[in-house]
Amino acid sequence: MPIRPFRSTDRDAVERLLTIAFATPTTSADAPPIEVGLNTALLDSDALIPKLALVAEVDGEVVGYCISTRASIGDAEALGLGPIGVLPGHQGRGIGAALIAETVRVAESHDEGAIVLLGDPAYYGRFGFVPGAELGILAPDPAWGEYFQAIHLAAATDAHCGRFRYARPFEEL
Secondary structure, three states: OOEEEOOHHHHHHHHHHHHHHOOOOOOEOOEOOHHHHHHHHHHOOOOEEEEEEEEEEEOOEEEEEEEEEEEEEOOEEEEEEEEEEEOHHHOOOOHHHHHHHHHHHHHHHOOOOEEEEEOOHHHHHHHOOEEHHHHOEEOOOHHHHHHEEEEEOOOOOOOOOEEEEOOHHHHOO
């Protein structure tokens, strides 16, 4: 399964993927999932890091997507991961895991210090993510508790501790 950087021609496929992947019983065409608008705002923001917007393809179809954007921990640069999604018919096949592993690999190879996300500790723990508080990284909302996950990479320094701040589009939700 090829994983490659997002291209501008992928926008429609990624919007469709996120709409389907995050749909709920109350989702409608007039009110798509919040992740769709968030992703559009991230792609159009100065927080975009093109090498860290990734798609997974199966038979030429975009079936998985993951984006990490510029964020901060205190005064240190960091990455905020998300949204990430896989089309329901392709879930459980390791596509999400491959996207996360590639994100970590690319971030490491570009000397990033930390990646932070909001997600299930049981899932993200297998990639080395731990509750942010264990690394001295404080969540924007303390109620997130153990779901506020982080990983220090090889380039992490003592500065990668403190309050985490997502890219502006997250704050505008």
